[in-house]
Amino acid sequence: MRHFLTLKDFSKEELLEMITLAQKIKAQTKQRQFVPYMEHQTLGMIFEKSSTRTRVSFETGIYQLGGVGLFLSSNDIQLGRGEPMKDTSRVISRMVDMVMIRTFEQSKLEEFAKYSKVPVINGLTDMYHPVQLMTDYLTMIEFGKEKNQVVAYVGDGNNMAHSWLMLAAKLGFELRVATPVGYECDETIVTEALEIAKSSGATLSFGNDPKVAVNGCDVVTTDTWISMGQEEEKEARLKVFDGYIVNEDLMDLAKPDAIFLHCLPAYRGYEVSEETFERHEEVVFTEAENRLHAQKGIMVWLDQKRNEKH
Ligand code: CP
Numbered sequence: 001m002r003h004f005l006t007l008k009d010f011s012k013e014e015l016l017e018m019i020t021l022a023q024k025i026k027a028q029t030k031q032r033q034f035v036p037y038m039e040h041q042t043l044g045m046i047f048e049k050s051s052t053r054t055r056v057s058f059e060t061g062i063y064q065l066g067g068v069g070l071f072l073s074s075n076d077i078q079l080g081r082g083e084p085m086k087d088t089s090r091v092i093s094r095m096v097d098m099v100m101i102r103t104f105e106q107s108k109l110e111e112f113a114k115y116s117k118v119p120v121i122n123g124l125t126d127m128y129h130p131v132q133l134m135t136d137y138l139t140m141i142e143f144g145k146e147k148n149q150v151v152a153y154v155g156d157g158n159n160m161a162h163s164w165l166m167l168a169a170k171l172g173f174e175l176r177v178a179t180p181v182g183y184e185c186d187e188t189i190v191t192e193a194l195e196i197a198k199s200s201g202a203t204l205s206f207g208n209d210p211k212v213a214v215n216g217c218d219v220v221t222t223d224t225w226i227s228m229g230q231e232e233e234k235e236a237r238l239k240v241f242d243g244y245i246v247n248e249d250l251m252d253l254a255k256p257d258a259i260f261l262h263c264l265p266a267y268r269g270y271e272v273s274e275e276t277f278e279r280h281e282e283v284v285f286t287e288a289e290n291r292l293h294a295q296k297g298i299m300v301w302l303d304q305k306r307n308e309k310h
């Protein structure tokens with residue numbers, strides 16, 4: 001049985017298998033052909049943080065696969081009153097067929113997975129957001145950006161930046177990260193990604209100048225400067241990130257046909273200008289829709305792997 005906790009745990013071939021499945025199921029869905037790959041299965045969805053896309057895409061996705069989703073907000077279940085993660089896991093995983101968790105520390109997710117009888121999917125932690133990156137790669141393919149692309153990530157060295165690092169390292173493309181001093185990516189993750197990149201041929205570079213990162217690139221991406229759980233740092237962060245906005249002046253340095261990606265929610269006037277965001281809205285909202293399709297690919301892949309074992 002496999003879990004989907006970080007992209008680090010998968011080979012390039014496995015990640016591409018999930019993407020291929022997602023493309024196939026997306027095409028079927030577009031024809032209103034709902035193949036019950038996961039008939040009668042229940043997906044438990046535990047949320048310790050807010051969500052629009054993750055909740056709607058997983059719940060709709062499992063339903064379209066023939067199953068049902070259970071939305072479990074930590075405010076409403078005993079986890080929020082202190083029941084240990086490992087007990088929550090041992091209870092829920094005896095009743096459902098798969099679990100998605102959005103939480104804070106990666107270690108909490110890992111603990112749930114350790115005690116779980118069913119596959120567990122990372123729906124975002126402070127460290128990683130891997131389902132989003134599978135989605136972003138699917139979107140890049142759809143917009144013709146999967147071959148020899150150069151991606152620039154501008155902004156906070158956060159869960160999105162870490163997941164971009166792992167995706168680039170695994171798939172072997174060039175990623176340039178520009179963050180303010182003091183807001184760089186986690187050193188351990190950078191070291192791991194650089195190690196993985198040695199065998200995939202990925203080029204990973206790090207700096208503090210968005211212009212250097214974006215120069216001549218094919219894909220520009222960013223994320224909020226204030227992630228969930230960092231609300232108290234807002235004032236300080238807004239000062240530090242001044243100058244890291246992705247706007248038309250910055251986009252002018254990328255290739256003329258460069259696309260802009262954003263996992264959303266977007267904060268206009270902060271990490272992205274209104275003009276840049278709206279000019280790329282077709283890509284950005286296709287990306288949002290692709291959460292539904294990419295995650296179906298991941299869920300079906302995990303389910304197939306489990307069945308292979310028995
Ligand atoms: N991108 C993303 O994960 O969005 P939500 O926080 O709305 O789920």
Ligand code: NVA
Binds near residue numbers: 126
């Ligand atoms: N970095 C953001 C991503 C939101 C989808 C956060 O963790 O809040």
